Structures are given as structure tokens and as C-alpha cells.
Amino acid sequence: GESVGLHLPTLSVQEGDNSIINCAYSNSASDYFIWYKQESGKGPQFIIDIRSNMDKRQGQRVTVLLNKTVKHLSLQIAATQPGDSAVYFCADFNTGKLIFGQGTTLQVKP
Amino acid sequence: DAGVTQSPTHLIKTRGQHVTLRCSPISGHKSVSWYQQVLGQGPQFIFQYYEKEERGRGNFPDRFSARQFPNYSSELNVNALLLGDSALYLCASSLDIDRVWETQYFGPGTRLLVL
Numbered sequence: 001g002e003s004v005g006l007h008l009p010t011l012s013v014q015e016g017d018n019s020i021i022n023c024a025y026s027n028s029a030s031d032y033f034i035w036y037k038q039e040s041g042k043g044p045q046f047i048i049d050i051r052s053n054m055d056k057r058q059g060q061r062v063t064v065l066l067n068k069t070v071k072h073l074s075l076q077i078a079a080t081q082p083g084d085s086a087v088y089f090c091a092d093f094n095t096g097k098l099i100f101g102q103g104t105t106l107q108v109k110p
Numbered sequence: 111d112a113g114v115t116q117s118p119t120h121l122i123k124t125r126g127q128h129v130t131l132r133c134s135p136i137s138g139h140k141s142v143s144w145y146q147q148v149l150g151q152g153p154q155f156i157f158q159y160y161e162k163e164e165r166g167r168g169n170f171p172d173r174f175s176a177r178q179f180p181n182y183s184s185e186l187n188v189n190a191l192l193l194g195d196s197a198l199y200l201c202a203s204s205l206d207i208d209r210v211w212e213t214q215y216f217g218p219g220t221r222l223l224v225l
Binding site for chain 2: 032
């Protein structure tokens with residue numbers, strides 16, 4: 001069946017370092033892949049998306065890489081800040097539905 | 111401008127009871143989606159409504175139902191509650207149903223505990 005998952009449940013990084021959060025997906029027919037950030041007590045917040053025909057997309061301090069050969073997606077956060085501490089979800093969009101993965105908790109150490 | 115609002119914020123019910131959760135979308139947003147988020151997992155899609163019509167449904171039993179009103183607010187109803195229904199229920203509104211994530215905002219959720 002279709003699934004979207006992340007490799008590690010928790011990632012701990014030093015403030016100022018770069019963070020890389022990974023995601024594996026199974027549905028080759030997905031049109032878009034999206035990254036969300038969820039802070040404690042809040043709903044998910046859109047970070048960045050990438051269309052399935054692209055390999056890389058950059059935003060402000062974030063980069064998403066898509067490797068369709070191995071069905072792998074990653075989110076890179078440059079110069080990680082304490083405010084980046086949250087749970088990060090990847091999601092894919094197919095047949096009108098958003099399918100979320102399980103999430104990685106990013107902990108930023110001062 | 112107010113974001114997506116949900117009520118109540120917290121709710122405790124017992125098995126077999128029914129519950130109604132409410133959502134008010136951002137002004138101008140015509141689509142509302144509902145998600146269930148079990149602790150430690152990602153949100154799971156339940157329903158999407160657009161212009162008062164159901165446009166999408168996830169893999170949830172018929173105990174789950176929803177509707178959207180003329181003012182675009184929405185209700186999620188769950189009958190015959192089970193312990194496994196304990197979760198955070200998220201409502202999200204968007205301008206339309208295409209590429210929803212581009213204009214979609216989530217509310218803070220209603221935390222439901224079934225005892």
C-alpha cells in the first residue's frame with residue numbers, strides 16, 4: 001500500500017549547524033511532495049513543496065531534494081536555530097489527498 | 111485576520127458516546143479538510159469539503175461524518191466512540207481544492223480523549 005515515512009524519529013543538532021531530515025515514499029505516482037513543520041500545540045505549517053518532475057527546490061534557509069530513483073526525499077535546514085525545534089513531516093499528494101508520514105522531532109541544542 | 115478556529119480545544123468522552131467538533135475557516139476559504147492525528151504519528155486525512163459538498167474521504171468507518179454549512183464552517187461528527195478514537199482532530203481550510211497545501215492553514219486542533 002501507499003506509505004510515506006521518515007528514517008529517524010528524533011534528530012538532535014547543535015545551533016548553527018545544518019540539519020538534514022529524510023523521508024522515504026512508496027507511491028511513484030505522487031504529483032507533489034510537501035514538508036510541514038508542527039510546533040507543540042499547533043497544527044502543521046507548510047514549509048516547502050517540490051513537484052515530482054524536479055530534483056531540487058530552495059526556499060529561505062531550506063532546501064528539498066527529491067531522488068525518484070530510490071524514492072527518497074530530504075529537507076535540509078541551513079544554520080539551524082532554536083525556533084526550528086519542532087516535528088517535521090513529509091507528505092505526498094496523490095488523487096486529491098495529502099498522505100503524511102510519521103514525523104521526525106528536531107531538537108536544537110544551544 | 112483570524113486563523114482557523116476549532117472548538118472545543120479539549121474534550122473527554124466515554125466509549126459509545128458521540129461527539130461533534132466544530133471548525134471555522136479563514137475568511138474567504140471555501141474548502142475545509144479534517145484530519146486525525148494520533149499521538150506520535152502524522153495527520154491522517156478524514157474528509158474534504160468544498161462549497162458544502164464532500165470532495166474526498168479517507169479510510170475511516172461510517173461512524174465518522176461531516177458537513178459544511180453555507181458560511182463554510184464545518185462539523186465533524188463521530189458516533190459510537192472507541193478508545194482508539196482518542197486523538198488530536200485537525201481542521202484545515204484552503205481557498206480551493208487544487209494544490210490545497212499552497213493556501214491551506216491548519217487550526218490548533220481539538221484534543222479528544224475517550225475513556
